[in-house]
Amino acid sequence: MTIVLCVTGSIAATKSIQLARDLRRHGQDVKCFMSEAACDIINPISMEFATNQDVIIKLTGKIEHVKYSQEDLILVAPATASTISKFAYKISDTPITALLLAAYGHNTPILMVPSMHDAMYAGISENLDKLKSEGIHFVDPKMAEGKAKFPDIENIVLESLRLINQNKKD
Template identity: 70%
Template sequence: MEIILCVTGSIAAIESIKLARALKRVGINVKCFMSDEACKIIHPNAMEFATGSDVVLDLTGKIEHVKYAQADLILVAPATANTISKFTYKIADNSISSLLITAQGHDTPILFVPSMHDSMYSAISENIDKTKQENNVYFVDPKMSEGKAKFPDINDIVLESIRIANIHNDQADFLGKNVLITLGGTFEAIDPIRGINNRSSGKMGLELAKESYCRGANLKLIVGTVSVDIPSQIAKTNVLSSKQMNDVTKDIVNDYDIFIATAAVSDFEPISKIESKISSSLDLSLDFKPTEKIIRTIKDINPNIFLVGFKAEYNISEKEIIDEGIKQIESAGTDLVIANDVGIDGCEFGSDNNEIILIDKENTEKISIRSKKEISKIVFDRLRDKT
């Protein structure tokens, strides 16, 4: 995949070095165009280092605006009011504006990342709205704070860039699929300030969500207690308790083609919640009751959904893990179970790696320890073949 990164004269240009490196880390070939104003903020040598390629500053006899106009994506980050407005009215007076107009003539997707004072952002809102109506033109909304339309999270920009490029290159194999994912843990209140939860970080669910999004899916997350940041462009509903997660899931699961239940939902909750803070001087005994197993109700609500369940165990044999996965298939009608042992070194809750066993009605497949990002790709390759 090749992305042309256009850097214009916002102070947020200092973030473009990090953005270029982030794109390179996920295997994207990056070529940079810089405006004269951008060169007053960061030196072209910095972008050359970040991209590993010469930076285009002016148009020459090599007709750079034509040569690079058919890349997988033109990414303007940061995009100033000046650059956006020129594009709105098709003014080509420098290398970047010429590239953008030429790219649009080739139906190359263009992604703008506005960054400026909020007064300027407001002043060009009509231009932005007009530009958004054009084919193959997209925006990542800025973060609004301190009177500025600030550069958004770099990971959000990378995610959006990959999704758009995949869609336009017919590599979005889940385009049109509605995918629902639960992730994180749940918190069961004991009194107004205390409760029980688990150590689920939400990392595996997030990697599956990002993979789904990059492959073009219409994605929705139901998010419990997590230690990860959810990309701003992904639709989500935040919940706290197992009951809240179950209620939201039941309400919307009928609208989805695939449901991936990665959340570590509590198996127990207090029989009764104490309404005032429990004194720390008391000897306390609590009674618990089982929570509802939401995964067992999904097929009753939506018989046609492809149901993916997770089964986390601790320090048991591989055969026992497989047996537990088969039990879930039999009790819940799960189409695919992703089973793992969180007692394995390096695969604990909160780690970046995992070792899993994929279990369905036909066979099992063990996936040795690797990153959760790699595992998410394997899982969605399996889902592509099954759905």
């Protein structure tokens, strides 16, 4: 099974390295897309090490957003307010939003893990509701210290595996 892990520009991106390693420990192949902002927070080499695969930071003539859009799961962790809102309105202006749009068109399961300031999280509630009504899945953040924080990695892994297994049965 292959999970495409999309890492966006939240400080929670630092936890995505451990998430990728834990997914691999559970037998998943992990391919990683990173946003430009995520690359400012963690080095793509860290994700290459964690996934044992090249990291996609820009689209090329290999049309990576289409190539990986039909994998077993697209996991956006962390998912910023910007990425969630762009995807809610099907704006495709980054490698990650292009991948999300292509995956959505193929009915590939998508799981998002919002991580941001609590005011931003409240501010995008309509976009979250819109995506949920379209069948997009979410792992709710931990609300603490005025932030919508990255949830426990174990919960993300379990929800990812549940969605993959559910999709295999359908």
